[in-house]
Amino acid sequence: MIRRLLSGVLGKYEFLLSNYPIRTQALTSGVLALVGDVFTQKLEDNIRDKKEREKKLLSNTQSNETEHTSNSLDIRRNASITVFGLWYGWWGHYWYHYLDTLAHKAGKIGSLKFVGTKVMAEQVFWNPATLVAYFVSVSIMEGKSKEFIKQKMTEDFAPTLAIELATCPALTAIIFKYSPVRYQLAFINVMELFYDAFLSWIQHNGYHLPGAKHH
Secondary structure (H helix, E strand, O other): OHHHHHHHHHHHHHHHHHHOHHHHHHHHHHHHHHHHHHHHHHHHHHHHHHHHHHHHHHHOOOOOOOOOOOOOOOHHHHHHHHHHHHHHHHHHHHHHHHHHHHHHHHOOOOOHHHHHHHHHHHHHHHHHHHHHHHHHHHHHHOOOOHHHHHHHHHHHHHHHHHHHHHHHHHHHHHHHHHOOHHHHHHHHHHHOHHHHHHHHHHHHOOOOOOOOOOO
């Protein structure tokens, strides 16, 4: 039954991808970006609640009243992340088709030159550009100041890009070698679901990667 259900879902997705490729890829990216942000917000709530409990224990505060922490989602934040995801999926459709055309000029499908060309272009051009777009566009949509955006770029851009360079190439190489181009963006989106959550954390919290200053 599970296999039949999964087959039906994949069949429907295949139909949508074949007939409405740009919309399907944009919506896929948008939904996964939203899921990543919701996960991050819930994680933030849990950490804040834990810190509050620890603070009360340390201060030996006793009270008969139970204090409830608001754990509601930040809808504006959800919307900003989702809009970026939609853009990423729309623009990614064109990028990965261009990347495939470029790689065909370098070597045969699946060859080292073919895959290497894609991975190199991804790391040198696409990842830095989309990371800049993420910090800038999400900050603008959330009403952040120019100073905040400058701070994100000077303090968080380099270490975040370094994490990408350390974790993404091997995984994207597997996708580029074995996946047809029309599925590549979807696979990369799924692969980067936790990375989306990580980016949301870096964008919205005072916690920073090693090498970044504290706000």
